[in-house]
Amino acid sequence: MTAMVAALKADPASVARFYTDDASILGGGQRHVGREQIDQYWRSATMFADWKLEVLEVGGDATTPWMRGRSTLLGKSGRTMVTEFVGLLKRQPDGLKFYVDMFVMAEPMRRAPGG
Numbered sequence: 722m723t724a725m726v727a728a729l730k731a732d733p734a735s736v737a738r739f740y741t742d743d744a745s746i747l748g749g750g751q752r753h754v755g756r757e758q759i760d761q762y763w764r765s766a767t768m769f770a771d772w773k774l775e776v777l778e779v780g781g782d783a784t785t786p787w788m789r790g791r792s793t794l795l796g797k798s799g800r801t802m803v804t805e806f807v808g809l810l811k812r813q814p815d816g817l818k819f820y821v822d823m824f825v826m827a828e829p830m831r832r833a834p835g836g
Contacts, residue, residue: 722774722790733766740819741811748804748824771795777805786810786817791827803827 728735737760740746746753746762753762773793781787787809794802809821 722776726772726774729766729769729772733769734760734764736766737763740822741813744818744820744822746822746824748806748822749826768796768798769794770797781810784812786812792824799832801832 725736725739728738737756740759742756744755744759746759753759772795775791775793776788777791778789779786787807789807790805792802792804792806794804796802803826804824805827806822806824808819808823810817811820
């Protein structure tokens with residue numbers, strides 16, 4: 722998860738490399754499926770200044786691992802978005818990658834104090 726946060730801070734588009742070519746991102750009333758849409762999703766994530774990812778639970782086995790976690794994104798505008806996610810992972814030649822990334826809002830979006 723640390724590598725994903727570092728990727729977002731360096732170049733949001735680079736987060737897409739943590740997803741399989743046939744991955745799906747489902748949440749926020751949107752659905753992004755396949756390499757082209759996953760790449761576009763992360764290319765457009767330029768409004769974020771910081772990201773905190775917390776793994777709350779893991780399960781499955783070597784061939785079908787999953788994780789449940791919490792994502793806190795701080796926008797450059799001072800808004801904070803907190804979601805909870807479930808990630809289904811697939812083993813790839815270069816490591817585990819997200820195959821399905823589903824998220825829901827965990828709390829209402831909020832502005833930073835004074836923002």
